[in-house]
Amino acid sequence: MDSNKLSSTKANSEQHLRSEGDVNTTAARQQWNSNIQHPKTQALLERDANIFLHQAMSTPCLDSLQAAEGIYIVDSAGKRYMDFHGNNVHQLGYGHPQVVKRVSEQMASLPFSPRRFTNEVAIDCAEKLSEICGGELNRVLFAPGGTSVVGMALKLARFITNNYKVVSLWDSFHGASLDAISVGGEACFREGMGPLMAGVERIPPAVSYRGALPSPDGSDLHYADYLEYVIEKEGGIGAFIAESVRNTDVQVPSKAYWKRIREICDKHNVLLIIDDIPNGLGRSGEWFTYQAYDIEPDILCIGKGLGGGLVPIAAMVTKDKYNSAAQVSLGHYTHEKSPLGCAAALGTIEAIEQENLLAKTRDDSRYVAERLHAMQARYPLIGDVRGIGLLWGVELVTDQDTKQRALDEAEAVLYQCLNDGLSFKVSQGNVIQLSPPLIISRQQLCEALDIFERAIAQVSHDYNYEVKA
Template structure:
């Protein structure tokens, strides 16, 4: 069997995963997990499962035995918390009104109100909306719009990026996990490195040197490949690597010089995650903004794009002809989520709690030989585990042990790239709750450093 990729997260077939299940799953939970494994097609990151949940609320998920965990992953849907009462009430009211599914060629008040709200809160110059059932489809729409508008067909994206499934989304993604074995993918998908200032293939130590090299390579692709319709990337990566502001300014200038569009995938970073309503507010306004995950209010799958008025020129095409394009139920959830986010100033809270957490983690890094680097912006945080700080060898086994130890202390998170502990809690998390969680993670790291292995 081919070794499973750790690019997108911790894999579900290791000896430690089996040990975790033996130590923590009740007979009832194990029976349900076994049934799950009997009925679902197995795939990396998904089935077999980690545990069986009974419910999710606020910043927590609960297993069948009532144990609760601060969920630092949440698949990015829980910005206003799991099962937020305000969102539930909005959805319940839509159900009572039977204003849920809207067939093709019709609209409804909820869909129009959500589109209007998105145009209101996104940066100026983003004036038109199109919805889709999920993030992968929204990526497809964004790239198709860029190709149609520019009359070009190639794309530039980044290695180690994830933009969803589907042939185009997987093609522009930079991970083998989602395209290996599929044969020819969508042609014209070109890639460059993402600006990782801690770990880059050239051994550069300055932001400027890394940015310069990537811009140089991107410029060559524009000039020698030609036909570039767009550059697509996350303004802050899922790891989360935080590029310099000047990097994205230069990328947008390069796009405009060559008649290409800049697409930002903020499916994870949008709606307050980075301490501002949208991550692009730290950088530049893209030509097309892609949103998802929390757009469904943590209850329903929903995504969409927001683009400039001048790109509203495809009346003769269909780039998002989805059955649930204007789903009233999903729109009601999204609108309630945004209203709650604004009323409770959760972007501001994410900024304040995130700043404190990052300062705390930088100090923790100095105390621990296994902690090589801290990434982050707002409540979008990564802890890179290394075997030694000088050589930066990835501490993959150690990171996995920390993850399972932390689960047993009530903290759930995902490990990306094999050795990066990623922390993306609900924006409802308080400073005290965040500090408690970080203290538990540090205790787990200390145990592994002391050879108290899982």
């Protein structure tokens, strides 16, 4: 392959990779790494690069960590970062005492439960999940991680409907296994993988700011109608899978959209699978994001924050009427009823209840919205602000009319904030995603937004953007 083709391939690959997070192979990242002067950190990064398989979005690493507590991660040099990323496991921050207590007690009694046996903590956890889900969601299966739960949901949908075809959304992410990337909508995960799971149809997501099918009145209802069009044209559709709120670049559809989706699925006997793996457990100000839309899925997938940032655990929750696949191994996992995972999950739910974090998150949401919209009014670099609960996206553009993505500027904001002790991720190359722990104090939240605004102001100055008084 000649150098021009190599350059083009690399550019296309990097553009794909921007969809899920900030690219770690750019000049800005190289500059960041070259500025690391701490000998232990340098040594750890070199050892990491020499022993782990390299993969996109994970190699090379940003820094090395030695501790994590509350809303902070601490690097090997002792620098603290407010963590507004956390891989979506940090609803309670790190080392929450209620989760640590639950898991420590469990370790001392029953650390593992072999398959074919049950245990009280797993039953308690499943019953508690059914309680906070409400409605008809009262059947549970646990698994070690969210990707596995998505696979279980797809298998159950096939069994129930006798239809193997699935509709999903472009730009969606449902995990990195072969079945999950088959239904996912991001090219970066499918690139070079060859044939994947057959029968997947994708439709455009309900995007308010730069959608594929913009509406003159700003409505997103027609995106739901596109689902019905595909169901009727394609036939044999068994399930529609989606995040009710897109986590990475924070897309928040209207209630009308989701009510219409529910109606369409009911009309055509299509199972609605909601992937709430990144946003469940309070991120939206509700236990689960679908509850903010007054709908109920047929199958709910949860994980990440379920283990309180301490133990990996995920769950599929469905309805009793779908408890008909007893002869099928939907999730034949070694840690199927993990006592440690279930103890961590119970501790997480207890902490959210005891600290009234759902109401706190809704209150914090109003404060964050006010601060970010005030920044948008002042800085033309900010093209759009959108969010729910403590999940917010700030989209940076070079021009508010053309909405051209401000890729370099977004990277500059990221690294300025990292320098000042605030960590987050960048999606689509220009969307700053802010998702702090739900336990964050108002003072800490104010401090973080001050750091962010200073970075926006500095980058606006450096790139010659006009700032309004």
